[in-house]
Amino acid sequence: MTGWVKRMVMGILGAAVLLMVTGIWAWFTLTRPFCGSHRTAAGMPAADPARLRTAVETLCADFAPRDHAHPENLDRAADFIAARFEGAGWAVERQRYDVRGLGYQNVIARAGPDTREVVVIGAHYDTAGDQPGADDNASAVAGVMELARLLAGEPLKTRVELVAYSLEEPPHFRTEHMGSAVHARRLAERGAEVRLMVAVEMIGCFEDAPGTQEYPMAFLKLFYPSAGNFIAVVGKWGQGRTLCRVKRAMRSSGGLPVHALNAPAGTPGADLSDHRNYWARGWPAVMVTDTAFMRNPRYHTADDTPDTLDYARMARTVEGLRAVVREFAGRR
DSSP states (O other): OOHHHHHHHHHHHHHHHHHHHHHHHHHHHHHOOOOOOOOOOTTOOOOOHHHHHHHHHHHHHHSOOOSTTOHHHHHHHHHHHHHHHHHTTOEEEEEEEEETTEEEEEEEEEESOOOSEEEEEEEEOOOSSSSOOIIIIIIHHHHHHHHHHHTTTOOOSSEEEEEEESOOSTTSTTSTTSHHHHHHHHHHHTTOEEEEEEEEEOOOOOOOSTTOOOOSSGGGGGTSOSSOOSEEEEEETTOHHHHHHHHHHHGGGSSSOEEEEEEOTTOTTTTOSTTHHHHTTTOOEEEEESOGGGTOTTTTSTTOOGGGSOHHHHHHHHHHHHHHHHHHHSOO
């Protein structure tokens, strides 16, 4: 073998090794595969799929349309959410604010001691125009209301706020008028520190067939499943330890695959929910989601109806969220 052939072979081998190492690094860094296991305490109450379905159906049928142009319907939806929170034994605040002469509100349920640090679990209850919004985002609101029931009587050591946000959808998305932007700003004004924020964004669509899951960048298909049968936890680059703890806790619900994305800056879709407003203040935040339009073809259409959701897997997701609260607020 001549010298130039040897050099060429060594170069090819070196490039192959570099590519392999880069792939392993990307897989490990993006997906956080080794987050350990989390055991759920025995005897915990289960989330109720029937209650979840009733809540979704009520939000879709009784308060439509729930968009920014119908604040009266949003107010009636807020009353429904507040009543559910109060029925679970939580103290409720209406966080009201005005946008161009119209009134909107966040509904905040609080439990636990009055600590400076706070754990926030939130979901927006508005829709993108006149459509049912079952997955987006009645599914998540129903989940947060059910979470309030599951956490009733939990011996919390840190303040927990469950928040139903207004005005997440366009035309107010990425503006200071988002309900989550208002909530984050008022937390900062009172000197609070967010230990963790979880944006619950669409948790009802699951598909077992191969090819039902899309990704914002094609290379991610190398690292994640082809079937849309999992819950995703999306975190921010630099907050990987928090992401790993959330993923580990979410997996405790059993039988529901959970995959994480440690999102680098600029990852398409990574900031498309309320967690973006907590990232903006440097607080640790993640999004728990069924991945929205990357899986659900009914996204932002009239076909996003309650009968299209998987309430059994929604219930497992809510039980995972309970484990997240116990992980971050149940101990110091």
